Amino acid sequence: MARDTPRRSSGRRSPWAAAALIGIGLLITGGVYAGASAAMASTEPTAVASTLTVEDGQKLFQANCATCHGLDLQGSEEGPALYGVGELSVHFQMSTGRMPLQMQGPQAPQKPVQFTDEQIAAIGAYIQDAAPGPSFPDAEVLDGQGDESHGGELFRINCAMCHNVAGAGGALTEGKYAPALHTTSELNMYAAMVTGPQNMPVFNDMTLTTEEKRDVITYLLYLQDNESAGGFSLGSLGPVSEGLFIWIFGIGSLIAITVWITAKSN
The missing domain is CATH 1.10.760.10 (Cytochrome c-like domain)
Known part of the structure; x- marks a missing residue:
């Protein structure tokens, strides 16, 4: 009687394995970076x-x-x-x-x-x-109870060109940059407006009154406490990060599907 010979595995890996490994690597890298930045x-x-x-x-x-x-x-x-x-x-x-x-x-x-x-x-x-x-300043200036709508308008007029409309920061000239404001304390927000550190202009009471500074601080605290209404913020850096996301995951998904269809047809 002829013996049944066991079928050997072809050793072919799933076409999804590489995509899964890349995705896991990106997630781990992003998590480590976010943790280090927060620390x-x-x-x-x-x-x-x-x-x-x-x-x-x-x-x-x-x-x-x-x-x-x-x-x-x-x-x-x-x-x-x-x-x-x-x-x-x-x-x-x-x-x-x-x-x-x-x-x-x-x-x-x-x-x-x-x-x-x-x-x-x-x-x-x-x-x-x-x-x-x-x-x-007085504690009232930092209490976060100002007019956040008015503060947002003031921020977009006076600050967004450097710090980004979502407070995510941005690049300036000659290797300088405006820092992100997502973890900045209320006191340091006020201090930056009053003292004008490094590349930031001084916003004295002739430019922004104390009450207007309070409104700006309230708006920034609102941004810190509320997640993006549109889902993943992708750093709130606009089309650059959005395009990179589409390129990596959108084009990557199309390539993975193409490889899978080719493998099935063979």
Whole structure:
């Protein structure tokens, strides 16, 4: 009696295997990037009362900041003078990790914060005492209870050309960029408008009143708290990211279907 010989597997892989592996790889890469970005973003909501004194702030400044900004805040070739910058600017720059500056470049990037909240408050108090400047606003300005519709209109007129209409940030000239605002705290939103860090203009009360600044902050908080109504936001970067998505998944799907039809016909 003839023995039945077992049929060997052809070893052909499913045409969907490669597409599945690519999709899984993209998802893992995107998840790791999103997690790393969230970990590095600063989310400090308000100024913290410090138990350190102005003298403590002076010592911290002289030990960590005076090399660039001078012992008497007079500045140097490595850093600007700090006359009139105020504690609000100090909080913005240090609570986002922009200062101390890691290296010279087109602009100071956000990075992990180097000091505690109390130390930042003490340094700010020293600079405010030595050369007064913009200070912290009333709590009402940061409460997120302004007119978000009016704030959105003001943001689109004054800010969207750099920060994107959805606050997703964007590229500027000479290697500079406007940062995304999706994790920016209320206090740092206000501080940026008042102090005009780096490439941002100063929005004084003649340009935007305190109430209008409150409305802009309310609008940005609305964007942070509400998901995109149209589904996947794709970074809210407009046609570039949308076209890339269509190219990878749309064209990729057509190629996968073509390979599958060819395999079936053979």
